[in-house]
Amino acid sequence: MSRVIGIDPGSQRTGVGIIDVAADGALRHVFHAAINVTAEASFPARLKRIFDELCAIMATYAPEACAVERVFMARNPDSALKLGQARGAAICAVASQGVSMHEYAATEVKQSVVGSGRADKSQVQHMVGALLQLPGPLQADAADALAIAITHAHAGSSMLRLGIPRTAWRRRR
Amino acid sequence: MSRVIGIDPGSQRTGVGIIDVAADGALRHVFHAAINVTAEASFPARLKRIFDELCAIMATYAPEACAVERVFMARNPDSALKLGQARGAAICAVASQGVSMHEYAATEVKQSVVGSGRADKSQVQHMVGALLQLPGPLQADAADALAIAITHAHAGSSMLRLGIPRTAWRRRR
Numbered sequence: 001m002s003r004v005i006g007i008d009p010g011s012q013r014t015g016v017g018i019i020d021v022a023a024d025g026a027l028r029h030v031f032h033a034a035i036n037v038t039a040e041a042s043f044p045a046r047l048k049r050i051f052d053e054l055c056a057i058m059a060t061y062a063p064e065a066c067a068v069e070r071v072f073m074a075r076n077p078d079s080a081l082k083l084g085q086a087r088g089a090a091i092c093a094v095a096s097q098g099v100s101m102h103e104y105a106a107t108e109v110k111q112s113v114v115g116s117g118r119a120d121k122s123q124v125q126h127m128v129g130a131l132l133q134l135p136g137p138l139q140a141d142a143a144d145a146l147a148i149a150i151t152h153a154h155a156g157s158s159m160l161r162l163g164i165p166r167t168a169w170r171r172r173r
Numbered sequence: 174m175s176r177v178i179g180i181d182p183g184s185q186r187t188g189v190g191i192i193d194v195a196a197d198g199a200l201r202h203v204f205h206a207a208i209n210v211t212a213e214a215s216f217p218a219r220l221k222r223i224f225d226e227l228c229a230i231m232a233t234y235a236p237e238a239c240a241v242e243r244v245f246m247a248r249n250p251d252s253a254l255k256l257g258q259a260r261g262a263a264i265c266a267v268a269s270q271g272v273s274m275h276e277y278a279a280t281e282v283k284q285s286v287v288g289s290g291r292a293d294k295s296q297v298q299h300m301v302g303a304l305l306q307l308p309g310p311l312q313a314d315a316a317d318a319l320a321i322a323i324t325h326a327h328a329g330s331s332m333l334r335l336g337i338p339r340t341a342w343r344r345r346r
Contacts, residue, residue: 047261048268071254080250084257085264088220092262095221 002156003030005063005099006149007054008141009090011082012038014050015141018061019132021153029132031061032142047089054093066094067152069144070103104151112151175329176203178236178272179322180227181314182263184255185211187223188314191234192305194326202305204234205315220262227266239267240325242317243276277324285324 001022008015014037018030035053037046068090071083094101107117113127125143128134131150138146174195181188187210191203208226210219241263244256267274280290286300298316301307304323311319 042274044264044268044274047265051265051269073250075250077246077248077250077253080253081244081257081260084254085261087254088258088261088263089265090261091217091258092220092224092265095217096224101215101217 002065003061003063004065004067004149004152005058005061005094006067006145006147006152007090007094008069008144008148009050009083009086010141011046011086012036013141014054014086014090015139015143015145016054016057017142017146017149018057018063019146019149019153021156025153027131027150027153029134029146031057032138032146033057034139034141047085050086050089051093054090055097058093058097058099063099065152066099066101067148068094068101068103069109069148070105072105102152102155104148104155108155109147109151112154113147175238175326176234176236177322177325178231178234178239178267179318179320179325180239180241180263180267181317181321182223182241182256182259183314184219184259185209186314187227187259187263188312188316188318189227189230190315190319190322191230191236192319192322192326194329198326200304200323200326202307202319204230205311205319206230207312207314220258223259223262224266227263228270231266231270231272236272238325239272239274240321241267241274241276242282242321243278245278275325275328277321277328281328282320282324285327286320 001020003018003020006017014035016035017032020028020030035050037049040046040049091101110119110124111117114123124147125138125140128143128146129138174193176191176193179190187208189208190205193201193203208223210222213219213222264274283292283297284290287296297320298311298313301316301319302311
């Protein structure tokens with residue numbers, strides 16, 4: 001069994017999702033949350049809150065690995081700077097807790113969770129709920145964080161390491 | 174007397190400069206360094222090193238205030254993301270140490286240190302050395318960090334608060 005934390009950093013809301021991965025590949029939902037920092041009085045206080053909350057969550061749940069989305073190409077310099085700052089705070093927290101970090105492209109997350117790199121956000125959210133057998137709809141950032149954690153779980157499976165497509169792997173189980 | 178830390182975050186080198194500001198406005202050099210993280214094995218390790226070193230420096234020198242350069246407009250999304258991540262790690266460290274943060278535009282730094290918002294980097298570095306009576310040339314990132322600290326010291330002077338231009342203020346002293 002291994003425990004994975006997925007993090008979806010953002011300057012306003014940072015999604016967090018934690019899952020357990022059994023030796024046979026079975027996934028179990030452990031925790032999810034969206035850290036909303038919009039009420040903080042200052043920009044440094046927002047980053048500190050992201051850092052502190054992530055440290056507290058990792059201290060509580062002790063994940064072995066962390067997965068975050070790789071930023072392929074930011075839309076514009078201003079949003080890239082804001083995302084970068086939130087990402088810096090989050091990754092600092094991960095490194096300070098001694099948790100290894102892994103990055104996955106958005107298309108890898110979609111491929112892994114839905115089976116198509118072109119899936120839209122609502123499909124990803126729906127499949128996260130289905131794969132983890134969660135009742136009701138998930139907050140969007142928390143769903144994205146769980147999706148990244150699931151992607152890491154799938155990437156670590158020996159079937160994927162052997163280069164066998166995930167669709168085939170699912171049929172064989 | 175108040176103590177100010179200036180930080181110039183970067184994904185490869187982060188400049189740090191600390192000065193003391195006497196009640197009469199006199200400046201004294203306390204410390205400067207450039208944290209070079211290019212030898213770290215991974216990107217999270219780089220951010221952790223920035224965070225850890227800044228925390229250690231602030232724990233040692235106990236500054237009351239921190240000054241960083243405001244990012245006016247990043248050149249491109251990729252460099253903005255990298256700068257943002259380093260900035261996020263640095264600002265997390267500042268906030269975690271309970272130090273107040275202040276931002277100044279590059280033109281304010283040039284105006285404050287050289288007396289012209291159009292000064293070039295070498296002029297800023299030369300004037301930092303002259304104002305703090307430092308022998309020999311300074312490493313560029315450390316000089317930028319000291320320049321930002323000096324800008325905060327000047328901004329805090331009552332003369333500037335009254336709106337009297339710095340050029341006039343310097344002649345009156």
